[in-house]
Amino acid sequence: MSRLLLAGATGLIGQITLTLALASPRVTRVIAPTRRPLPAHPKLVNPVVDFDALPGDADGWHVDAVACALGTTIRDAGSRAAFHRVDHDYPLAVARLARAHGARAFALVSALGADPASRVFYSRTKGELEQALANLGFDSLTLLRPGLLGGDRAQHRAGERWAQRIFGALGPVLPRRYRVVPPERVAAALLEAVLDARPGRHVVPSEQLLG
Numbered sequence: 001m002s003r004l005l006l007a008g009a010t011g012l013i014g015q016i017t018l019t020l021a022l023a024s025p026r027v028t029r030v031i032a033p034t035r036r037p038l039p040a041h042p043k044l045v046n047p048v049v050d051f052d053a054l055p056g057d058a059d060g061w062h063v064d065a066v067a068c069a070l071g072t073t074i075r076d077a078g079s080r081a082a083f084h085r086v087d088h089d090y091p092l093a094v095a096r097l098a099r100a101h102g103a104r105a106f107a108l109v110s111a112l113g114a115d116p117a118s119r120v121f122y123s124r125t126k127g128e129l130e131q132a133l134a135n136l137g138f139d140s141l142t143l144l145r146p147g148l149l150g151g152d153r154a155q156h157r158a159g160e161r162w163a164q165r166i167f168g169a170l171g172p173v174l175p176r177r178y179r180v181v182p183p184e185r186v187a188a189a190l191l192e193a194v195l196d197a198r199p200g201r202h203v204v205p206s207e208q209l210l211g
């Protein structure tokens with residue numbers, strides 16, 4: 001693999017993935033479309049884009065693989081429709097464009113419980129995206145399904161912080177799938193998935209992403 005497209009490179013998982021990808025000798029170029037600019041790096045191409053109007057003809061879509069860590073929360077997005085646009089429509093638009101330009105592998109940070117038939121809107125959105133991606137014909141598709149992420153994020157999310165504390169404290173007695181997941185592990189697994197590009201569809205459950 002030489003050219004990697006990374007979506008969500010300014011986020012918690014995305015930033016770590018970007019650092020790993022820029023340091024990897026197996027990646028020659030990282031194309032990271034974002035809505036706010038990233039610090040420059042000789043291996044990085046960073047188009048600042050509007051995800052509602054992605055340029056269909058840009059050279060950046062000619063990549064070997066795509067790693068996607070895009071996402072928001074219903075609270076930050078402001079509505080379910082806005083959340084669905086960021087967590088479903090944007091990743092799918094990126095996937096379609098990259099696939100149309102020859103990308104063979106795609107790896108997604110999805111979430112524990114992703115299921116298109118779920119009664120929970122968040123899980124249903126993630127499941128619908130997984131399903132739509134599976135229909136695009138990538139040789140390799142990896143769906144990481146972490147539970148609650150640990151780590152510090154610049155943006156304050158009080159509810160998540162409380163959940164991290166409670167689930168963190170209960171960690172030793174919780175079933176492994178409900179334990180707090182280190183973002184470094186998710187980022188490493190995301191990059192590994194696109195570098196290995198194992199043929200087929202692979203689901204990585206939360207318990208396999210623990211430290």
Ligand SMILES: NC(=O)c1ccc[n+]([C@@H]2O[C@H](COP(=O)([O-])OP(=O)(O)OC[C@H]3O[C@@H](n4cnc5c(N)ncnc54)[C@H](OP(=O)(O)O)[C@@H]3O)[C@@H](O)[C@H]2O)c1
Nearest residue numbers: 008009010011012013069070071072109111146147148149
């Ligand atoms: N938090 C958890 O506990 C948890 C658990 C399981 C799964 N996940 C999933 O894991 C994925 C990555 O999570 P994370 O915590 O790393 O996310 P994050 O820190 O919130 O980063 C999300 C990324 O998406 C971008 N983004 C958000 N809204 C956008 C918009 N309207 N237009 C363009 N870009 C936008 C952000 O760009 P800006 O920097 O410009 O905002 C950022 O690059 C998400 O899909 C999330 O649902 C999270």
